[in-house]
Amino acid sequence: xxxxxxxxxxxxxxxxxxQLGTLAGLMAMVIVLWxxxxxxxxxxxxxxxxxxxxxIAIIAVGMTFVIITGGIDLSVGSVLxxxxxxxxxxxxxxxxxxxxxxxxxxxxxxxxxxxGMLITVGRLxxxxxxxxxxxxxxxxxxxxxxxxxxxxxxENFRSLATGEVLRIPxxxxxxIAVYIMAHFVLRRTKLGRYTYAIGGNEExxxxxxxxxxxxxxxxxxxxGMLAGLAAILLxxxxxxxxxxxxxxxxxxxxxxxxIGGTSLLGGEGTVxxxxxxxxxxxxxxxxxxxxxxxxxxxxxxxxxxxILAVLIDMALKKRGK
Amino acid sequence: MKxxxxxxxxxxxxxxxxxxxRGVEQTSGAPxxxxxxxxxxxxxxxxxxxxxxxxxxxxxxxxxxxxxEREVDVEKQMQIIENLIQAKVAALCVTPSGSREIVPxxxxxxxxxxxxxxxxxxxxxxxxxxxxxxxxxxxxxxxxEGGKLAGEFIAKKLNGKGKVAVxxxxxxxETGDSRxxxxxxxxxxxxxxxxxxxxxxxxxxxxGFNVFQNILQSHPEIQAVFACSDLMALGxxxxxxxxxxxxxxxxxxxxxxxxxxxxxxxxxxxATVAQSPAEMGALAVENAYRVIKGEPVKAEFVVPxxxxxxxxxxxx
Numbered sequence: 001x002x003x004x005x006x007x008x009x010x011x012x013x014x015x016x017x018x019q020l021g022t023l024a025g026l027m028a029m030v031i032v033l034w035x036x037x038x039x040x041x042x043x044x045x046x047x048x049x050x051x052x053x054x055x056i057a058i059i060a061v062g063m064t065f066v067i068i069t070g071g072i073d074l075s076v077g078s079v080l081x082x083x084x085x086x087x088x089x090x091x092x093x094x095x096x097x098x099x100x101x102x103x104x105x106x107x108x109x110x111x112x113x114x115x116g117m118l119i120t121v122g123r124l125x126x127x128x129x130x131x132x133x134x135x136x137x138x139x140x141x142x143x144x145x146x147x148x149x150x151x152x153x154x155e156n157f158r159s160l161a162t163g164e165v166l167r168i169p170x171x172x173x174x175x176i177a178v179y180i181m182a183h184f185v186l187r188r189t190k191l192g193r194y195t196y197a198i199g200g201n202e203e204x205x206x207x208x209x210x211x212x213x214x215x216x217x218x219x220x221x222x223x224g225m226l227a228g229l230a231a232i233l234l235x236x237x238x239x240x241x242x243x244x245x246x247x248x249x250x251x252x253x254x255x256x257x258x259i260g261g262t263s264l265l266g267g268e269g270t271v272x273x274x275x276x277x278x279x280x281x282x283x284x285x286x287x288x289x290x291x292x293x294x295x296x297x298x299x300x301x302x303x304x305x306x307i308l309a310v311l312i313d314m315a316l317k318k319r320g321k
Numbered sequence: 322m323k324x325x326x327x328x329x330x331x332x333x334x335x336x337x338x339x340x341x342x343r344g345v346e347q348t349s350g351a352p353x354x355x356x357x358x359x360x361x362x363x364x365x366x367x368x369x370x371x372x373x374x375x376x377x378x379x380x381x382x383x384x385x386x387x388x389x390e391r392e393v394d395v396e397k398q399m400q401i402i403e404n405l406i407q408a409k410v411a412a413l414c415v416t417p418s419g420s421r422e423i424v425p426x427x428x429x430x431x432x433x434x435x436x437x438x439x440x441x442x443x444x445x446x447x448x449x450x451x452x453x454x455x456x457x458x459x460x461x462x463x464x465x466e467g468g469k470l471a472g473e474f475i476a477k478k479l480n481g482k483g484k485v486a487v488x489x490x491x492x493x494x495e496t497g498d499s500r501x502x503x504x505x506x507x508x509x510x511x512x513x514x515x516x517x518x519x520x521x522x523x524x525x526x527x528x529g530f531n532v533f534q535n536i537l538q539s540h541p542e543i544q545a546v547f548a549c550s551d552l553m554a555l556g557x558x559x560x561x562x563x564x565x566x567x568x569x570x571x572x573x574x575x576x577x578x579x580x581x582x583x584x585x586x587x588x589x590x591x592a593t594v595a596q597s598p599a600e601m602g603a604l605a606v607e608n609a610y611r612v613i614k615g616e617p618v619k620a621e622f623v624v625p626x627x628x629x630x631x632x633x634x635x636x637x
Contacts, residue, residue, distance in 0.1 A: 037408070045407040052400045147492040147521060151421040152448060162425075234396060238422040239448070244393050244491070244523075289404035292385040295361050299390060 019273045021316060022261055025309065026280050033287040040290055047169060053282035054171040055237075057275060058230045060253040060260075061182045062112075062223030064274045067257055068186075069219050070199040070266025071126035075115060075133035076227040076253060080246035082141040083107040084231035088150040088241035097156055104235075105228040111137055112224020116217030134250070141243035151240035161236035171233050178226070182271045195219055199266030256281055259309040280305065352411040353383045354609045356602070357401055359416045359442075361388035363524075363552065364578040365598050366416070369440070372599030373414070376606040384606065385410065392524060393491055395422035402426040406433045412457075412609035414438040420445040420495040427454040436612045440605045441598075443495040457612045460604045460622040461496075467594040467626045468500035468549075471573045472507025474592050474628055475514070475545045478571050482513035486536050488529055488548040488557060489521040497524075497549045500575055500594075504547055517543065522553045529556020537564050545571035551581035551593055558589045577629045585634040592630045600624050 033040040059076050066073045087104030091097075111133060118129035163170040186192035194215045197205040206212050227246075235241040260277030262269025284305060288298045356373050358366045370386050377384035387405065389397035398418045405413060406429060413430055415437060417423035423444055430437045436457040443459060475485060487504065490497025501519075508514050518536045522528035529548060537543065537560060548554035554574030561570050567589060574581050577595035584590035601624050608618045627633075 039408045042407070048403050048407055052403065055396065149419065149421060149493045151445075152451065237425065238395060238399065238419070239425055239452075240395075240419065240422045242395065242419070242422070242493070245396070247391065247393060285400065286404050286407070289387060289401055290408045292387070292408075294386070295388045295390065 019261060019270060019276060021312070022259065022273055022276045022280070022309070026276055026283065029280065029283050029287065033283070033290070037287075037290050040287060043167070045286070045290075047167065047172070049279070049282045049286045050172045050175075051169045052286065053278045054175040055230045055234050056249060056252045056256055056281065057175050057278035058178055058226050058233070059223075059249055060256040060274045060278050061178055061271055062226035063250075063253040063257045064260070064262050064269055064271050065182075065186070065195055065219045066126070066223050067254070067262050067264060068195050068199045068266060068269045069216055070202065071119065071216070071220070072254070072264075073112075073115065073130045073220065073223045074127065074250050075111065075130040075137055076223060076230075077246035077249035078134045078137035078141065079108050079111040079224050079227040080231045080234065080249060081241075081243055082111065082137040082144070083228040084235045084241040084245055085141050085145045085150055085243055087228075087232060088153070088235055089144070091153055091157060092150065097154075100157075101232055104232045105225050108228020108231065109221050109225040112221040112227070113217055115224065116220035119220065120213040120216050138243075145241075145243045147243060149240045149242040151238075153236070153239060158236050158239060161233055171237070174229075174233065178229070179271055179275050186271060191215060191218060196267060199268070201267070252281060255306045258313075259306060261313050277309075280309075351381050351383045352610070352613050353385060353408075354412045354414065354606055354613075355385045355387065355405045355408075355410040356414045356440075356605065357398060357405070357416065358386065358388040359398070359418050360392040361386070363392070364580070365550075365576045365596070368578075369416070369598035369602035369605075372602030373606045374602075375599075376603035380606065380610050382606060382610055389418065392418060395419040398423070399426045403429060406430055406435060410435065411613045412436045412438065414440055414605040414609050416441040417444060417495075419493060421448040421493070424448045424452050424454050427456060428452055431455055436609065438605050438609045438612070440601055441496060443499075445495070458608050458618045458620060458622065460601050460608065460624065462596040462601075462624050462626045464496050464499035465503040465506075467575060467596070468503025468505075468547075469507045470503075470626070470628045471500070471547050471575065471592070471594055472504040472511075474630075475547060475571060475573055476507060476511040478591065479514060479544055481511050483544040484515050484517045484540065484542055485545040485547065486533070486540065486543050487516055487519040488532060488546065488553040489519060490524045490549040490553075492521060494524075500549045522548070522556065524550050524552060526552040526556040529553030530560045531556075533557035534560040534563065537561075537566075543570060545573070547573045549575055551576040551578040554590060554593065555580060555584065558584060562589070582629060582634045585629060585631055588631070592628055595627050595629045597624050597626075 039045060063073060083104045086107045087100055090100040090103045115130050115133050118124045119126050161171055194210050197210060198212055256277035257274050259280055260273030284302055360366055374384060387401045395418045413435055420442060427437050431454060439456050439459045441461050489501055508516060517540050520532050522532040546557050548557055551574040554572055558572055561567055572590045574590060574593040577593045581590060581593045604622055611618050
């Protein structure tokens with residue numbers, strides 16, 4: 001376990017060295033795009049990119065926790081849709097706004113906790129448990145709405161997506177707050193340290209007296225709750241909650257997480273890296289749109305970047321050992 | 322190693338840059354018009370893109386075509402529109418992935434002073450009036466009328482008596498919803514005909530196959546199927562072949578894609594409703610161009626539709 005206290009520069013470098021590599025990649029992309037199009041490096045476009053990154057970035061925080069424990073969560077996209085439609089229908093009952101938001105978060109949390117129980121108590125592999133939840137939550141969302149989107153909300157609610165403070169869009173502020181909290185939790189709390197311990201060696205964690213069941217379930221619950229938060233922002237952004245929303249978002253979140261240097265084998269990773277990973281994906285999509293690249297080529301480019309980032313990450317790890 | 326990463330990323334970006342140079346010629350002074358499709362891998366939208374490209378060439382307009390990876394992904398479509406607003410295109414032509422979900426994106430374009438031409442799928446009028454969003458014009462087919470044509474064809478073909486199934490599009494898409502409404506209206510006018518199953522296959526071919534296969538399991542007596550798009554109809558054709566019922570079930574699709582025309586000629590499909598996606602694409606670019614130049618445009622263009630059967634399937 002890491003000692004508390006002020007981090008020395010050397011320590012900082014050894015811990016964040018890999019993130020610096022990813023950050024350098026992001027910077028390189030920014031420079032290239034800046035050279036290619038005058039529309040890229042403007043304040044309004046950078047804020048636009050940050051706003052576009054928020055949904056995936058927030059889901060990816062939960063994904064980072066889950067992957068650090070050595071697990072995976074394929075259900076977040078569907079959980080997003082389900083919490084979104086349930087919250088939307090609550091909103092339409094004209095209940096107080098905070099209550100509806102709590103419903104959105106609560107549905108996500110509940111789905112996540114069910115995942116956690118299936119994995120810890122039911123001893124299902126995370127892949128299978130969350131694959132099942134992916135289908136269950138999607139089906140539940142479709143049943144709940146009979147397949148139709150729920151739309152039209154109050155200005156108050158929509159301001160969660162449309163509002164801004166000092167030109168910075170509210171969703172970006174929420175995203176930053178989530179990352180600061182997640183960073184703190186991961187680095188400075190029991191939950192965070194146990195998350196690493198479980199991923200590093202579950203057996204050892206169990207033997208050293210960590211309540212693995214409890215903490216693992218909490219991690220999946222957190223991933224679900226963050227999917228619920230993403231649902232709130234997405235619904236406000238589109239002024240509509242769709243039962244088919246969030247399809248494949250789990251894959252984007254996993255991509256952001258692994259680009260950010262989190263190992264799929266568990267035991268290591270940082271949310272800072274994940275944020276950079278999510279920004280890389282958003283910058284890439286934005287840049288390719290600005291350049292007018294055909295959507296087919298875009299998919300090839302995005303896929304290549306994911307593969308390369310992980311290849312380089314693995315090479316760096318080998319060198320470090 | 323860090324240098325390696327930078328170099329590789331630079332490489333990827335320059336390759337993608339080189340392969341798309343056509344899209345970047347902003348210096349030429351020609352106005353840049355963007356066409357945002359629901360998807361770039363459906364024959365209907367490919368035809369629309371071709372029509373738009375031809376019109377752009379004629380007018381000397383710089384056309385950028387973009388689409389999300391998945392037709393259902395309204396958020397990605399919104400991101401594309403936001404990015405094109407940042408790229409300061411002169412006008413946006415959009416086929417909305419969601420009739421209501423598109424409205425916030427229209428508002429953003431309005432705020433940036435970029436005119437929006439809506440193509441193919443109508444924007445939800447209620448959401449639009451609540452948000453005070455504005456579009457330059459709408460270009461599309463009369464989908465209600467098309468659905469009605471399909472319904473009347475099936476009613477006639479079954480001699481006013483029988484059981485039919487429907488494959489719906491993605492719920493909430495105005496195009497599919499209007500076709501469905503028109504179809505139901507026509508069927509209601511024929512009391513002997515009953516819709517025994519109506520399910521969505523999300524505009525996709527493989528889902529058309531699976532969903533219709535399941536419908537056939539529960540309703541083997543079905544005599545006709547109306548699919549709200551040709552891709553789903555072609556999926557149903559395969560399901561019918563797998564059940565060894567080819568020729569026994571009347572299949573009617575929508576869009577008159579080339580493959581559907583061939584199927585009508587071969588007799589595996591009975592009819593399809595023809596829209597003119599290429600004409601829509603061309604009209605979209607032409608009208609966007611007019612708006613940019615400050616010329617007045619009509620509030621709405623209805624592109625004609627017609628029923629394609631064995632008699633007229635060959636002529637295009």
